Structure formats: C-alpha cells, structure tokens
Amino acid sequence: MGNERFIAAIDQGTTSSRCIVFDARGGIVSVAQKEHKQIFPQPGWVEHDAVEIWKNVQEVVQAAISDAKLGVADIASIGITNQRETTVVWDKLTGEPVFNAIVWQDTRTADLVRELGSPVGPERFRERTGLPLATYFSGPKLLWLLENVEGLRDRADRGEVLFGTMDTWLIWNLTGGADGGRHVTDVTNASRTILMNLRELKWDETILQRMNIPAAVLPEIVSSSEVYGMATGALAGVPVAGALGDQHAALFGQTAFAKGDVKSTYGTGSFLLLNTGDEPVQSKHGLLSTVAYKIGDAPAVYALEGSIAVTGALVQWLRDRLGIISKASEIETLAATVDDNGGCYFVPAFSGLFAPYWRSDARGVIAGLTGYITKAHIARAVLEASAWQTREVVDAMQADTGIAMTELKVDGGMTANNLLMQILADALDLTVIRPMVAETTCLGAAYAAGLAVGFWDSVDDLKANWHRGAQWEPVVDPSRRAREYRQWKKAVQRTLNWVEGEGADDPSR
Amino acid sequence: MARQIQSIERAAAILKLLSSGQRRLGVVELAQYMGLPKGTVHGILVTLTHIGFVEQDRATGKYQLGATVLRLGNSYLDGNELRNISINWADALAARSREAVQIGTRHDGGALIVHHVFRPDDSLQSLEVGTVLPLHSTALGKVLLAFGAEELDDVLTMPLERSASRTTVSSRDLEIELGDIRTGGWAGEVNELVDGQAAIAAPIRDRDFVVGSIGIRGAVERLCEPDLSLRRGLVTFVLDAATAISRELATPSPNHP
Numbered sequence: 112m113g114n115e116r117f118i119a120a121i122d123q124g125t126t127s128s129r130c131i132v133f134d135a136r137g138g139i140v141s142v143a144q145k146e147h148k149q150i151f152p153q154p155g156w157v158e159h160d161a162v163e164i165w166k167n168v169q170e171v172v173q174a175a176i177s178d179a180k181l182g183v184a185d186i187a188s189i190g191i192t193n194q195r196e197t198t199v200v201w202d203k204l205t206g207e208p209v210f211n212a213i214v215w216q217d218t219r220t221a222d223l224v225r226e227l228g229s230p231v232g233p234e235r236f237r238e239r240t241g242l243p244l245a246t247y248f249s250g251p252k253l254l255w256l257l258e259n260v261e262g263l264r265d266r267a268d269r270g271e272v273l274f275g276t277m278d279t280w281l282i283w284n285l286t287g288g289a290d291g292g293r294h295v296t297d298v299t300n301a302s303r304t305i306l307m308n309l310r311e312l313k314w315d316e317t318i319l320q321r322m323n324i325p326a327a328v329l330p331e332i333v334s335s336s337e338v339y340g341m342a343t344g345a346l347a348g349v350p351v352a353g354a355l356g357d358q359h360a361a362l363f364g365q366t367a368f369a370k371g372d373v374k375s376t377y378g379t380g381s382f383l384l385l386n387t388g389d390e391p392v393q394s395k396h397g398l399l400s401t402v403a404y405k406i407g408d409a410p411a412v413y414a415l416e417g418s419i420a421v422t423g424a425l426v427q428w429l430r431d432r433l434g435i436i437s438k439a440s441e442i443e444t445l446a447a448t449v450d451d452n453g454g455c456y457f458v459p460a461f462s463g464l465f466a467p468y469w470r471s472d473a474r475g476v477i478a479g480l481t482g483y484i485t486k487a488h489i490a491r492a493v494l495e496a497s498a499w500q501t502r503e504v505v506d507a508m509q510a511d512t513g514i515a516m517t518e519l520k521v522d523g524g525m526t527a528n529n530l531l532m533q534i535l536a537d538a539l540d541l542t543v544i545r546p547m548v549a550e551t552t553c554l555g556a557a558y559a560a561g562l563a564v565g566f567w568d569s570v571d572d573l574k575a576n577w578h579r580g581a582q583w584e585p586v587v588d589p590s591r592r593a594r595e596y597r598q599w600k601k602a603v604q605r606t607l608n609w610v611e612g613e614g615a616d617d618p619s620r
Numbered sequence: 621m622a623r624q625i626q627s628i629e630r631a632a633a634i635l636k637l638l639s640s641g642q643r644r645l646g647v648v649e650l651a652q653y654m655g656l657p658k659g660t661v662h663g664i665l666v667t668l669t670h671i672g673f674v675e676q677d678r679a680t681g682k683y684q685l686g687a688t689v690l691r692l693g694n695s696y697l698d699g700n701e702l703r704n705i706s707i708n709w710a711d712a713l714a715a716r717s718r719e720a721v722q723i724g725t726r727h728d729g730g731a732l733i734v735h736h737v738f739r740p741d742d743s744l745q746s747l748e749v750g751t752v753l754p755l756h757s758t759a760l761g762k763v764l765l766a767f768g769a770e771e772l773d774d775v776l777t778m779p780l781e782r783s784a785s786r787t788t789v790s791s792r793d794l795e796i797e798l799g800d801i802r803t804g805g806w807a808g809e810v811n812e813l814v815d816g817q818a819a820i821a822a823p824i825r826d827r828d829f830v831v832g833s834i835g836i837r838g839a840v841e842r843l844c845e846p847d848l849s850l851r852r853g854l855v856t857f858v859l860d861a862a863t864a865i866s867r868e869l870a871t872p873s874p875n876h877p
C-alpha cells in the first residue's frame with residue numbers, strides 16, 4: 112500500500128479482544144475480534160485465562176493486519192486499551208500466570224475491602240487515590256492473590272513474580288516476555304489500583320504498607336503515550352507506544368482534551384468522564400477521581416468519573432426477562448408509539464443505587480402505574496431511565512467542579528437509538544453529539560500510540576480527525592423537563608429502604 | 621358488500637389446516653377435512669406451492685407450510701433495527717467518501733430516511749431521520765423502486781412531480797432507468813431532487829429481499845465528473861457498504877442482538 116502507514120489498536124475487553132487498524136485520518140481499515148472464556152468458579156467470582164487472552168490478542172492483530180492486506184512494516188505503532196482493574200500475577204521467568212486473572216466484576220474481595228477500610232470506612236484512601244475502597248479495584252485483588260495462592264507471598268517477597276492489569280500483561284508479552292519484556296503500566300490503569308498516589312503518580316508507600324503489598328511485584332508507572340518498547344515475535348520491530356484504560360481511551364478517542372469536555376459511553380452500563388484539567392478534583396458527590404491520560408512528559412490530565420450500572424442492561428432485561436421486545440433496537444420502535452411516559456418511571460436499582468446515592472438497600476421500582484399504562488409507556492420509561500441517571504451524574508459533576516457543560520459527546524451501542532439521544536438532550540438540556548467514528552475506545556488507543564511515534568504531531572491533528580456524525584438539540588419545554596425530573600427523583604425515593612438491614616453505605620457493598 | 625372469492629377462502633382454509641394439528645397432510649386428508657373433491661384441493665395446493673406458501677415433502681408427498689408464509693409475519697425489517705446493524709458501515713462510508721450518508725426504507729409511497737451520518741466537514745447540518753423522500757427523483761428511492769416487488773403503476777399513483785431541472789417525469793423513461801439500475805446494481809441522481817445536488821445509492825438485502833437502500837448525497841461538483849457522470853470511486857464505496865451490510869443481515873452476528 113505504498114508509503115501510507117497505519118496504527119494497530121488492541122482493545123482487550125471483558126468479553127473479547129479486538130484489533131482495529133486505523134489510517135492517518137482515524138478511519139477504520141480493518142477489524143478482527145475473538146471472544147474468550149468467562150470462568151465462574153463460584154457465585155460472585157469471575158475469572159479469565161490470561162494465556163488465552165494473550166493468544167487471542169496475537170491472533171486478532173495478525174488477522175486485522177492481513178485483512179487490511181498490510182504487512183508488519185506498514186504498522187507505525189501499536190496501542191492498547193483494556194478492561195480496567197482485571198488483575199493477573201505471573202512468574203517472571205516462565206511467563207506462566209500463577210492464577211487465573213481476576214476480573215473487575217469479581218466480588219471475592221468484599222470482606223477484604225471491608226477489613227481494609229476499618230475503622231475509618233471506605234473513604235480511607237480517597238484523599239490519596241481519588242477512589243473509595245471497593246471490590247472493583249485491582250489492589251485488593253492482588254492482595255487476595257497474595258493471601259490465597261499458596262506460597263505466593265514468599266515468591267513475591269523474593270521478587271519472582273510480577274503483577275499487572277491487562278495493559279501490563281500485554282505490553283510485557285509483546286515486548287519479549289520472560290526475555291526482556293518491559294514491566295510497565297500506564298497511569299490511567301495504575302489509577303484504578305487504589306495503590307497509586309493521584310497527585311504524585313507514584314505507588315503510595317503508605318498504602319502499600321497498610322495493605323502489605325511488596326513493591327517488587329508492581330510495574331513501573333509510565334505515561335499513556337510513549338514508546339514502551341519494540342515488539343518481538345510476529346510483530347518484531349513495531350513500537351508498542353500507547354496504553355489507556357477503556358473509558359480513558361474513549362475520552363481520548365472523543366478528543367475530549369479540554370477542561371470541561373465530557374463523554375458518556377452507553378453500553379451494558381454507562382460511564383461518564385469529565386476532563387477536569389491538570390488538577391484532580393475530590394468529589395463530594397460519590398464520583399471517582401482518576402487520571403484521564405498523560406502524554407509523554409506533559410503533565411497528567413485528570414478526570415471525574417461517574418458510572419451507571421444499568422442502562423443497556425435494562426433494555427436487555429426487557430427483552431430477555433419480560434419479552435416485551437425481541438431485539439434491543441425494537442425498544443425505540445415501541446417507545447416511539449407514545450408521546451410521553453404516561454406518568455410512569457422506571458428506576459433500575461437492580462443491585463442498589465450507585466453514584467451519586469450509593470445506597471445498597473435500594474431495589475428497582477416502576478412508579479406511577481395506572482390502568483392507562485401500556486408496554487409502550489414502559490419502553491419509554493426505560494429509555495428515560497438512562498437519561499435521568501445520566502442527568503444525576505452530570506449534576507454531581509457540575510456540583511463538584513462548577514464547570515458548566517454545554518454538550519455531551521456520546522458513544523457505545525445504545526447511541527444507535529435516535530429517540531434515546533433526543534430524550535437525553537432534553538433531560539440534560541445539553542447538545543448531544545455522536546462522533547462519526549463511534550469506535551472511540553480503539554481510536555483513543557490508536558491516537559496515544561500514533562502521537563508517541565510522530566504519526567500524528569499533536570492533539571490538534573487528532574481534533575481535525577474528529578467529526579460529528581449526528582447531533583441532537585434539546586427541544587422540550589423547560590417546565591416539562593423540570594416536572595419530569597422531579598417525578599424521577601420521587602421515584603428514586605421509592606427505591607430506598609427496601610432491603611432490610613442495609614442502609615446508606617459504603618460504595619463497595 | 622363485495623363478493624367473496626371462494627378459491628381464496630379455500631386456500632386460506634388449507635393454510636389454517638396446515639398450521640394446526642399435525643402440520644403435514646396429504647391431498648386425500650385435506651380433501652376429507654374440507655369436504656371437497658381431491659382435484660379441487662390439488663389445484664389449490666399446486667398454486668400455493670408455486671408461490672412458496674406450501675411445500676411438498678418429497679419422501680412422503682405430504683404438504684406443509686412453506687418458508688415464505690412462515691416469514692410473512694416477521695420479514696418486515698424495522699428501520700431502527702436496520703440502523704443498529706448498519707451504523708458502523710455507514711460511519712465508514714462517510715469517512716471514506718467524505719460525504720453525508722443516508723439509509724432509506726419504503727414507507728407510504730416514499731423513501732423514509734432511517735439513518736443519517738453528517739458530512740465530515742463540521743459544517744452546520746441537521747439530522748434528517750424521519751424525512752420521507754420521493755421515490756422517482758432520488759437515488760435512494762429509485763433503488764427501492766427498481767428492486768421492489770410491486771408493479772411501478774401500483775406504486776406511482778400520483779403524477780411524477782418535477783422538483784429540479786433533471787427530474788424524470790415520464791413513467792416510460794423511469795421504467796427504462798429502473799431497468800438500468802437493476803442491471804448495474806446501483807442508482808445515481810444528478811440535479812433531480814434539488815439542483816446542485818447529486819447522490820448515489822445501492823440496495824441493502826436480507827436473505828431474500830431488498831429491505832432498504834444506502835447512499836451518499838452531496839454537491840454535484842464533488843460527486844460528479846465534469847460530464848456529470850457520477851464518480852466511479854464513490855460508486856464503489858457505496859456498493860462496498862451495501863454489500864457489507866447485506867452480508868451482516870444474511871448472517872446475523874452475535875454483535876447485533
């Protein structure tokens with residue numbers, strides 16, 4: 112293909128690994144994808160086979176490059192984005208994992224996390240790390256491994272094993288593995304361990320001590336965009352040059368480089384990230400502080416994150432549990448047959464309320480039911496639930512930062528739903544913008560890898576690649592918006608105090 | 621009240637019998653159930669088999685419902701579903717062609733826009749989803765006409781209205797053009813809907829039918845050669861996107877639940 116060169120981005124996700132090859136304009140040239148096993152050894156436990164994942168990653172990279180009719184020499188660099196917090200520990204000399212990777216959803220560390228918090232509570236490390244103690248984060252998962260895999264603590268103390276999240280595991284393997292592979296993690300992934308000091312961007316000695324984690328197992332913290340090393344094996348000679356956690360990559364792919372830029376990814380659950388510039392903001396409203404990205408030697412850029420557990424999952428629930436629709440897209444068709452929700456509100460607090468409430472005693476409700484309500488009203492209430500939950504996170508972000516947002520950049524599977532996008536614009540009173548390349552996660556990883564090798568010169572180059580694919584403006588009457596938001600909040604109140612013996616918590620549950 | 625047509629009633633009765641109970645019946649059994657001569661029932665079965673509503677099992681000679689009738693209820697592809705499946709390909713088409721992308725389906729004698737990707741130049745544009753375009757003067761619409769099942773006369777109940785300098789207004793000319801579209805596999809539009817605008821569209825098929833059309837729309841200077849013929853490279857991009865979406869529709873992937 113002549114002198115034109117390309118970037119390969121690896122998206123190591125929860126259910127599959129993908130590779131997308133991008134051209135210099137950020138256009139998709141080819142895609143390859145492979146799923147991996149989900150291992151459920153007991154209720155609440157979720158594991159992955161890290162060796163299988165590494166094999167799949169090699170396969171999809173090869174497939175994507177050959178599908179594009181390219182050779183390794185045509186690839187200017189490789190970037191990685193990954194499921195965050197999933198934890199693996201492996202033998203430094205053989206490259207063999209000592210245990211399956213423990214996946215972010217896994218809740219085996221619930222008791223451990225409670226112990227770590229006592230007597231102060233889950234906020235114990237928030238000041239230093241930006242995070243509450245919760246089962247998701249990788250530090251407690253590492254601790255669980257050290258305490259439960261026989262002999263591991265001794266081997267860790269002797270420096271025989273290495274810890275990493277999936278970025279670390281892949282970079283180490285790509286750059287040579289046992290034979291000189293680099294043991295590094297990017298700042299965004301490191302910021303999800305609850306072991307990193309958010310301001311200093313270094314492992315926090317105090318926390319390591321409190322949690323009894325030997326520094327020898329930890330990777331070196333590096334930026335999100337720099338040459339970590341040269342690939343060996345089939346990709347020999349290609350620089351491995353970018354890494355970002357998946358949500359951070361989506362923010363980067365949306366070119367949300369300015370303070371106040373905000374993106375929301377609508378999948379099974381939803382994740383909002385707000386760029387807060389070069390200072391971390393401590394949330395008083397249950398949001399997380401995290402590193403947005405760090406390009407080479409430039410100062411780190413920070414973000415506030417709010418996650419919503421149930422958005423697309425509620426559409427799936429309607430399809431798989433109630434059978435009201437047979438395909439996810441059908442919810443739009445059904446909801447569009449009515450002009451409003453008929454007064455009914457659906458709060459999907461299936462496993463409690465998350466940000467900004469953090470109430471594990473809450474359970475889902477459909478409020479405002481009358482004989483008039485049809486399945487179309489319920490379908491509409493389901494879409495509105497995603498919008499109002501977003502509104503509550505956006506309100507929390509504005510309260511924490513004082514930043515007045517003007518627009519929301521969206522991506523993810525649910526953005527195919529035009530009605531939802533309009534409802535969102537109306538609920539938020541913001542312009543909602545879907546970019547032309549909705550694969551923002553991979554694109555973000557490609558951008559980080561391309562910047563590091565001069566494939567793109569600056570973030571301005573990247574901004575020139577970003578184009579709006581569609582845009583929705585708020586049209587609803589302000590008094591109707593206010594009334595409906597009030598109703599939603601009333602419905603939220605009706606979810607509380609349902610599960611007995613639990614109350615305001617404790618984001619870790 | 622209009623006269624009932626007896627043979628249609630009988631055909632319907634056969635379909636009902638085949639959809640209930642044992643689902644596979646021979647001519648003799650059907651004739652007995654219906655109290656009709658074997659010859660009459662056989663004649664209806666031959667017709668129903670011909671149009672695919674009924675199939676005859678080769679081994680036993682018995683009749684059962686055909687695939688076509690089984691798909692009748694759900695062969696209709698929802699526009700929102702089409703958007704879900706096409707969205708990534710439509711983005712890729714916009715990125716490659718640098719033009720706005722539209723996807724259309726048949727709706728009330730027009731082409732309903734079910735998906736729209738802005739032209740990637742960050743100019744001010746508004747979402748046209750929900751707009752109904754005329755069939756005879758748009759590339760999206762002509763594709764739907766050319767590959768649709770109906771006779772042109774049944775579709776074009778209104779006179780062909782002129783909206784631009786090159787709009788086709790004679791149904792004879794339109795027939796000829798639709799023939800060309802069927803042969804070439806794509807439709808063009810130059811100064812037909814609006815002067816100064818051109819478009820290219822190609823059919824999206826599921827396993828059996830054309831369910832929609834995808835195309836690009838933009839300024840004549842960008843889409844056409846100086847002689848007003850449409851740029852070959854752009855046509856290829858449109859055809860590639862249509863093929864990719866059709867492939868996805870024919871083999872539903874787990875990515876599109």
Ligand SMILES: Nc1ncnc2c1ncn2[C@@H]1O[C@H](COP(=O)(O)OP(=O)(O)OP(=O)(O)O)[C@@H](O)[C@H]1O
Pocket residue numbers: 124125126377378379380422423424425426427439440441442443523524525527528704
């Ligand atoms: N048209 C639609 N309307 C509403 N919801 C939809 C629509 N299409 C898909 N969804 C929902 O979106 C979700 C899938 O989106 P996506 O593939 O981005 O999610 P994900 O599985 O979380 O992402 P990933 O696998 O990339 O991590 C599903 O929960 C599905 O119910």
